[in-house]
Amino acid sequence: MGAGLLAKAVCQATLMAINGAAYLLYLAWQLWRANPEAEQLVTGAPVGIVALAGQEFLVATG
Numbered sequence: 001m002g003a004g005l006l007a008k009a010v011c012q013a014t015l016m017a018i019n020g021a022a023y024l025l026y027l028a029w030q031l032w033r034a035n036p037e038a039e040q041l042v043t044g045a046p047v048g049i050v051a052l053a054g055q056e057f058l059v060a061t062g
Helices: 001-033 035-040 050-062
Strands: none
Touching: none
């Protein structure tokens, strides 16, 4: 029974490593194909430091 659990743990760790590597490759591909000029097109109202601090507080408290 112990050998079965060990085999499952090894298999699960291997699958997690493969999934992690695939995700990193996906992120690299997305960054490679990203359009940096699109970032500059985003416009919005300027936000003050108090509003940013309040937003960060809400994000941190979840």
